[in-house]
Amino acid sequence: MNTAILKEFRPKSQVAKSTVLLVDDDRLLVESTRMWLEHLGFQIVTARNLQQARARLTDSPIDLLLTDLRLDEGCGLEILRTAQAIRPECPRLAMTGYLSTDFEIQAIRAGAMKVLSKPLDDDQLLSVIQKVLGEHQLAQEDRRLSSELDRRAKADGPCQDHWFGMGNKMQEIFDLVDRIADSKASVLITGEPGTGKSKLAKTVHQRSVRRSGPFVELACGGIPETLLESELFGHCAGAFTGAMQNKLGKFQYAQGGTLFLDEITTASMAMQVRLLRVLQSRQFEAVGSNETITTDARMIFATNEDLRHAVAMGHFREDLFYRIHVVPIELPPLRERLEDLRELADGFLAQACLEFDRQIDGFSPGAYRAMLEYPWPGNIRELENTIQRAVLVSIRNRIDSQDIERLLIKDTLVRSSNSQIDSTCRKRNHNQSRFGWSEHFKDLDEALLEPEREILIGALEANGWNRQATAIRLGINRTTLYKKMKRLGIEISGSFQ
Numbered sequence: 001m002n003t004a005i006l007k008e009f010r011p012k013s014q015v016a017k018s019t020v021l022l023v024d025d026d027r028l029l030v031e032s033t034r035m036w037l038e039h040l041g042f043q044i045v046t047a048r049n050l051q052q053a054r055a056r057l058t059d060s061p062i063d064l065l066l067t068d069l070r071l072d073e074g075c076g077l078e079i080l081r082t083a084q085a086i087r088p089e090c091p092r093l094a095m096t097g098y099l100s101t102d103f104e105i106q107a108i109r110a111g112a113m114k115v116l117s118k119p120l121d122d123d124q125l126l127s128v129i130q131k132v133l134g135e136h137q138l139a140q141e142d143r144r145l146s147s148e149l150d151r152r153a154k155a156d157g158p159c160q161d162h163w164f165g166m167g168n169k170m171q172e173i174f175d176l177v178d179r180i181a182d183s184k185a186s187v188l189i190t191g192e193p194g195t196g197k198s199k200l201a202k203t204v205h206q207r208s209v210r211r212s213g214p215f216v217e218l219a220c221g222g223i224p225e226t227l228l229e230s231e232l233f234g235h236c237a238g239a240f241t242g243a244m245q246n247k248l249g250k251f252q253y254a255q256g257g258t259l260f261l262d263e264i265t266t267a268s269m270a271m272q273v274r275l276l277r278v279l280q281s282r283q284f285e286a287v288g289s290n291e292t293i294t295t296d297a298r299m300i301f302a303t304n305e306d307l308r309h310a311v312a313m314g315h316f317r318e319d320l321f322y323r324i325h326v327v328p329i330e331l332p333p334l335r336e337r338l339e340d341l342r343e344l345a346d347g348f349l350a351q352a353c354l355e356f357d358r359q360i361d362g363f364s365p366g367a368y369r370a371m372l373e374y375p376w377p378g379n380i381r382e383l384e385n386t387i388q389r390a391v392l393v394s395i396r397n398r399i400d401s402q403d404i405e406r407l408l409i410k411d412t413l414v415r416s417s418n419s420q421i422d423s424t425c426r427k428r429n430h431n432q433s434r435f436g437w438s439e440h441f442k443d444l445d446e447a448l449l450e451p452e453r454e455i456l457i458g459a460l461e462a463n464g465w466n467r468q469a470t471a472i473r474l475g476i477n478r479t480t481l482y483k484k485m486k487r488l489g490i491e492i493s494g495s496f497q
Contacts, residue, residue, distance in 0.1 A: 017043070018042055018043065018063040018064060018133055019042070019043040019044075019045060019060065019061055019062055019063045019064075020037060020042050020043070020044050020045070020062075020063065020064045020065075020066055020129070021045045021046075021047065021053065021056050021057065021060070021062045021064070021065045021066065021067075022034060022037075022044055022045070022046050022047070022066050022067075023046070023047045023048070023049075023052075023053045023065070023066070023067035023068060023071075023076070023079055024046075024048070024067070024068040024071075024095075025048045025049065025068070025071045025072045026068070027048075030046050030048075033120070034046060036122065037129075040126070042129075045060050045062065048071075049071055049072070050071070050075075050078055050079055050082070053067065053079045053082065053083075054079075054082050054086070057082065057083055057086045057087055057090075058086060062083075062087060062090050063090065063091075063133065063136075064090065064091050064092075064093065064129065064132065064133055064136075065079075065080075065083050065087075065090055065091070065092045065093065066093045066094075066095065066129075067079045067080065067083075067092075067093070067094055067095070068094075068095055068096060068118075069094050069095070069096040069098075069103065069107060069115075070096060070097070070098060076094060076096070076107075077106060077107060077110045078110075080092055080094060080107065080110040080111040080112055081110050081111060083111065084110070084111035088256075089140075091113055091132045091133065091135075091136045092111050092112050092113055093112060093113060093114055093115075093116065093128065093129070093132065094107045094112040094114070094115045094116070095115070095116040095117070095118055095120060096115065096116075096117065096118060097117070097118035097119070099115065099117045101236075101237050101238070101246075103115075104246065105236060105237075105246055105289070108246060108248070109291065109293070113132060114128060114132070116128065164196065164199075164200075164203075164340075165337065165339070165340025165341075165343045165344055166340070166343060167337050167339040167340040168339075169332050169336070169337045170337065170340060173200075173329060173331070174203075176327075176329060177200070177203060177204055177207060177329070178207060180204075180327050181204055181207040181208040181209075182208050182209050183327075184298055185326045185327050186279065186298075186299050186300070186301065186323060186324045186325075186326045186327065187201070187204060187299075187300040187301070187326070187327045187328075187329060188300075188301045188302070188303075188307070188324050188325050188326075188327065188328045188329070189201060189300065189301070189302040189329045189330075189331065190302070190303055190304070190307070190328065190329070190330045190331070191302075191304060191330055191331030191332070191333070192304055192331075192333045192379055192469070193304050193378070193379065193381070193463070193466055193468050193469030193472065194334075194378045194379030194380055194381035194382055194463070194464060194466055194469055195331040195332070195333060195334070195379045195380060196331060196379075196380055196381075197262065197302040197304075197331060198217065198260065198262060198302070200329065200331060201217070201258070201260040201262075201300045201302060202215055202217075202260070204258070204300060205257065205258040205260075205298075205300075208258070208298070210256065210257050210258055210298055213254075213255075213256035213257030213258070214253060214254055214255075214256070214257035214258075215254075215257055215258050215260065216250050216253050216254040216257065216258070216259050216260065216297075217260045217262065218231060218232065218250050218259070218260070218261055218262070219262040219263050220261055220262065220263045220264055220266045220267050220271075221262075221263035221266035221468070221478060222263070225268055225271070228267070228268075228271060229271065229274070229287055230243075230247060230249065230287050231249060231250060232249050232250050232251060232271075232274075233249040233251060233274070233284050233285065233286050233287060234246070234247050234248045234249030234251075234252055234286040234287065235247050235249075235286055235287035235288050235289075236286055236287070236288040236289045238288065239286075239287045239288025239289075240287065240288070243287075243288070249286065251278070251284060251293070251295045251297055252293065252295070254295070254297035255295065255296055255297060256296055256297075257297060257298070258297065258298045258299075258300060259297040259298070259299050259300070260299075260300045260301075260302070261275075261299065261300070261301050261302070262301075262302045262303075263302070263303060263304075263468070264301045264302065264303050264324070265303045265305045265307065265310050265315070265316060269317065272316065272317045272320050273317070275320060276317065276319060276320045276323060278295065278299075279299065279320075279323045279324070280323070282294055282295050282296070283295070299324070301324045304468070304469075304472070307321055307325070308321070333376070333379050334376040334379045334380055334383060335375050335376055338372055341368075341371055341372060341383070342368060344380060344383060345363060345368070345371060345383065345387060346362070346363075348383065348384045348387040348388070349362065349363070349387055349391065349399070352387055352388045352391040352392075353391060355388075356388075356391055356392060358391050358392075358394075359397060360391055360394060360397060360398065360399060361397050361398050362398055362399070363398065363399050363400075363404075364398055364399065364400040364401060366400055366401030367399050367400050367401050367403065367404045369401065370401045370404040370405050370408070371383070371404060374408050377462055377463060377469075377473065378462060378463035378464040378466060378469055379469075381463075381464040381466055381469075382462070382463060382464035382466075383464075384464070385464035385465065386404065386407050386408065386464075387399075389407050390403045390404060390407060393407075449488065452484070452488065453488040453489075453490065456470075456474075456481070456484060456485065456488065456490060457490060459473060459474055460490070467481055467482065
């Protein structure tokens with residue numbers, strides 16, 4: 001959420017046209033709250049029971065629902081469910097004088113964004129209303145802009161994103177995307193790190209009938225196993241140590257939209273079982289809860305590993321593999337579709353010039369030639385990072401071959417780390433012996449620190465500072481790489497992941 005915009009959110013300006021439906025059978029509270037909110041600039045519609053609330057929701061343009069959960073005629077939970085069915089886009093708040101954890105969970109599952117405790121504090125109520133309406137307005141604007149951008153993208157062609165080109169291979173992929181975008185079938189995107197799997201997943205979402213819904217992304221490998229279940233399925237207060245309040249999971253946030261799970265091969269066997277059940281039945285339970293939740297989220301998965309090999313090795317369930325392998329899409333590495341490189345480079349150049357406020361006229365023929373001759377182990381992400389750095393360091397109005405070549409790593413650091421350690425040690429100053437030893441070193445570990453640091457920096461730069469890609473190239477896991485970076489004082493740079 002954009003906090004700068006919310007700071008400008010004032011009751012008598014942006015909120016002046018917001019209509020609030022206030023549902024409560026306490027006549028005195030309704031009248032006092034109505035007069036106070038109308039004084040602040042809101043338009044208030046009131047109801048005393050479920051029947052009146054349903055009529056107001058049907059007949060009036062409601063921007064926000066605020067309902068009591070205990071009514072003499074009907075239950076506030078039913079009002080929340082009715083509002084969710086009639087006006088699913090309308091934000092919903094609940095209030096009660098008998099707040100308990102179980103009751104709060106029921107209200108949230110019925111559609112409440114937040115449950116307030118009576119008696120209401122004026123400042124707290126106003127703050128919550130402003131925040132909820134502000135977030136709702138921003139979400140509406142974001143959906144409007146996304147829809148407009150999608151409309152223009154379809155009118156202009158399938159590959160307008162800087163990460164995609166118009167070559168034959170990508171054209172085939174986008175033809176497939178257009179054919180399967182509106183289905184609920186699971187999609188599995190494979191490809192080397194840096195090929196654009198996350199961006200392609202979002203493109204599938206934007207081209208589908210779900211484009212107005214949320215696109216929720218989660219990298220399974222970036223979350224500890226103990227927290228991954230809670231991140232995906234949510235949890236109830238008290239479900240485990242540190243669970244102080246209810247938490248919605250990614251599946252709930254992705255309702256009506258798309259859930260993208262990257263690095264799916266890092267999920268444990270236990271997590272794979274839970275995912276298999278969701279794919280089969282579309283149902284799950286939050287951690288610590290016995291209530292079954294149904295999900296409508298379309299699921300897209302991605303990995304840079306060979307899933308068939310993982311199945312053969314017993315690291316990935318075969319039944320889950322066939323569930324997510326319904327629509328496989330393999331993104332080719334950049335070195336296999338060099339026909340797109342010139343277009344990609346030009347797009348990244350325009351983007352970088354705009355971002356860094358630089359005026360660069362383009363690339364020289366030698367610069368294009370240097371880029372075409374380089375193998376791009378970090379794929380499109382490395383290309384984008386290289387061009388960004390070239391724009392920043394260039395002193396001319398055109399990027400030439402020298403600007404590109406001095407930023408590319410052409411040695412074998414990322415392919416043979418052991419041999420590079422030997423090479424680096426041999427290059428140390430002449431005071432060192434033939435074993436790369438200097439008297440100021442205390443032990444072997446200290447002697448190897450600087451060569452190891454140089455190797456890691458070179459590998460990170462070669463892979464566009466992508467931690468996952470670098471770890472794979474060096475043959476270590478991402479956690480080990482991160483620990484080494486911290487130990488060696490290597491700071492995060494570029495689009496580090």
